[in-house]
């Protein structure tokens with residue numbers, strides 16, 4: 001195990017913990033087959049008042065999060081919703097609340113083994129809470145990485161710091177083995193992908209496929225604890241939706257494991273209520289993220305019996321279109337087709353449909369959105385730095 005790979009952790013004995021907690025520098029790195037920490041501290045589901053931390057451990061452990069801000073305030077979070085200190089045999093999760101909007105924090109995890117009190121403290125990492133009242137926001141999106149680790153490493157290298165990174169589905173191929181979950185979601189390409197931006201994830205059709213897919217909610221935190229959620233970042237209101245599978249729930253390849261018609265209907269009801277929330281209803285810019293597009297160039301129904309699948313989610317659109325039009329959604333950001341595309345708004349579909357690229361390095365893209373008082377500008381950029389799509393929106397009156 002090389003040093004670089006383990007740069008996210010420090011090791012110390014229980015006796016040395018107090019001293020380490022007073023330090024703000026990264027602890028020295030050592031390698032050991034019994035290392036408690038298996039992944040970097042992953043900062044997910046940022047909010048105006050906090051975030052959720054997720055990391056993987058090698059044996060039954062207890063965890064907490066410590067934070068400090070530029071103004072000298074400090075705190076820690078170490079309680080779950082049932083009054084336990086967060087514990088787990090493989091995954092630890094800590095929800096942090098009580099922070100201030102639009103503020104910089106340093107955060108780290110403290111993990112203690114249940115069997116022998118061995119304690120490991122992660123390196124500090126920086127985090128900025130969302131700011132719903134800011135005049136500007138900057139976000140990035142990845143999609144369809146499908147465990148192409150060379151692509152993930154290249155994306156990680158070029159994707160700049162932002163208010164959030166949204167990984168818009170198909171993180172994996174299929175969850176055929178339990179062992180795929182931790183490295184794919186919490187240490188993809190052996191990168192600390194929340195080093196420069198906190199992470200939102202939406203579920204793609206491959207993220208719900210395979211016998212172990214039902215375990216993904218244990219590793220993926222969202223603001224609501226559900227796979228659909230909404231938030232405001234500066235002038236942009238964001239709604240994230242789960243488009244489910246790309247074939248009917250009854251398709252034999254799913255072996256009776258999925259029930260997305262039910263989830264789409266629930267999201268339809270939630271959407272009708274959610275667009276009434278003032279921070280979404282009155283936002284200058286309105287953006288939707290969902291893995292499978294809601295529009296496509298060729299909308300002929302697929303023949304599922306002959307290997308066909310949905311290039312766009314007709315089921316999702318039927319459930320949500322009316323409400324998205326009522327909300328005045330400006331753009332749907334998706335993946336799924338593995339080739340970038342832009343379908344401009346029309347009279348029938350007042351929202352544009354932007355799609356990122358595919359998993360191979362030559363097809364991969366990252367998408368960047370910048371919004372201020374003048375415009376929302378969204379670009380799709382490939383790994384050579386070429387801008388493939390560049391669209392702008394004026395603020396809604």
Ligand SMILES: [Fe+2]
Nearest residue numbers: 144170206336
């Ligand atoms: Fe995909």
